[in-house]
Amino acid sequence: TLGMQHTVITEIGTITEPDKALLLRMWDVDVPAGNRPFQHHRHFNFEIMYVRAGSGSYTTEHQTFSILPGDIFIFSSNEMHCITDVHSQGLQITNLQFSPRFLQMCTAESHSAIDAVFCFKHHPDFANRIPSAAAQKLAEIFLQIRREFLCNDAQTPLSVQAQLLLFLVSLVRHFSYLPPKTSSAQLQRYDIQPVIAYIEEHFCEKITLQELSALTGLTPTYFSTLFKQIVGISPWNYISSKRIDKAIRLICSSECQLNIL
Numbered sequence: 001t002l003g004m005q006h007t008v009i010t011e012i013g014t015i016t017e018p019d020k021a022l023l024l025r026m027w028d029v030d031v032p033a034g035n036r037p038f039q040h041h042r043h044f045n046f047e048i049m050y051v052r053a054g055s056g057s058y059t060t061e062h063q064t065f066s067i068l069p070g071d072i073f074i075f076s077s078n079e080m081h082c083i084t085d086v087h088s089q090g091l092q093i094t095n096l097q098f099s100p101r102f103l104q105m106c107t108a109e110s111h112s113a114i115d116a117v118f119c120f121k122h123h124p125d126f127a128n129r130i131p132s133a134a135a136q137k138l139a140e141i142f143l144q145i146r147r148e149f150l151c152n153d154a155q156t157p158l159s160v161q162a163q164l165l166l167f168l169v170s171l172v173r174h175f176s177y178l179p180p181k182t183s184s185a186q187l188q189r190y191d192i193q194p195v196i197a198y199i200e201e202h203f204c205e206k207i208t209l210q211e212l213s214a215l216t217g218l219t220p221t222y223f224s225t226l227f228k229q230i231v232g233i234s235p236w237n238y239i240s241s242k243r244i245d246k247a248i249r250l251i252c253s254s255e256c257q258l259n260i261l
Contacts, residue, residue: 006032012094013149015102015157022249023105024098024160026149028052031083031091042080044241045097046119048167049073050142051132054091059084060128067091070132070139074171077119078232081128094146098164101200104193106161113178114168117192120231123179130175137174141167192216192230199235203242209235 012026031054038059049072056067061080065073075081077100083091100119130138141163148159171177194215199207212235213223227235 012146013152013156013160015160017101020249021101021246022099023102024096024164026094026096026146029091029093029095031056031086031093033086033088033090036082036084036086038084039082040080041082042078043097044077044238044245045099046077046103047073047075047081048096048142049075050094050139052092052094054089054093055087056083056091057085058082058129065127065129068132070135072130072135072138072142073128074122074126074130074177075128076122079128094142096142096145096164100196103168104197104200106165112169113172114165115193117196117230118168118178121179122177126175126177134175138167138170141170192227195227195235199239199242203239204246207239 008030010028010030012028014022014026015024016022051067051069051071051073053069054067055069058065058067058073059082060075064084067073067083073081100117103115103118132139145160145163145167148156148163168177195212198212198215209220209224212227213220216223216226218226224235227238231238233241
């Protein structure tokens with residue numbers, strides 16, 4: 001448990017790759033009362049937040065939502081969000097974040113719309129907040145994931161994967177999460193997953209635009225345009241984000257003996 005400006009963070013569980021790269025993380029947060037300035041907080045992991053107790057306000061790039069017990073908040077990759085107000089009783093939440101790589105590994109043989117690209121955007125009419133009255137089924141699944149981590153036996157990673165996929169299926173079926181199909185036939189045929197997989201495997205190495213575009217059979221210029229349309233950022237910004245995340249893990253690792261410079 002870490003104390004940081006009176007905010008208490010308690011790790012619940014993680015799932016990592018063999019090289020210790022973080023795929024999924026769940027943690028509890030106790031946030032004290034008070035107003036907070038809006039910060040341009042964003043990251044490349046998909047985030048689910050469940051409100052255990054307390055109330056306040058959550059601000060995104062486009063609007064401010066009330067926070068109430070039992071609510072669930074969903075933020076896709078690179079979507080700006082920040083808790084800007086916590087009411088007098090404080091706020092108790094549980095967060096879960098997972099990398100697009102995690103979905104790619106879970107659904108590699110699937111023909112579902114739930115895949116690594118799922119993390120990058122949602123339907124424009126989808127509200128980030130799912131109020132408690134509508135979120136009961138999602139909350140049951142989410143809390144089961146939390147219980148699985150607390151159980152922490154050999155079956156926990158598989159069970160967490162299964163429960164998380166059920167959660168995402170419910171988002172698609174009951175909350176119209178998926179973005180509308182693009183009107184561009186060429187973009188519909190564009191498969192970005194091989195590119196995401198290649199970046200995940202080689203982001204510590206030198207990567208060229210020609211290498212990435214060759215995976216899709218497109219010209220480098222056209223590939224860059226389509227990548228940004230789907231992911232929301234350029235290929236280089238995506239690669240940089242992976243490298244920064246890796247650097248943070250190395251700096252924070254107690255096992256790391258590298259000189260920080």
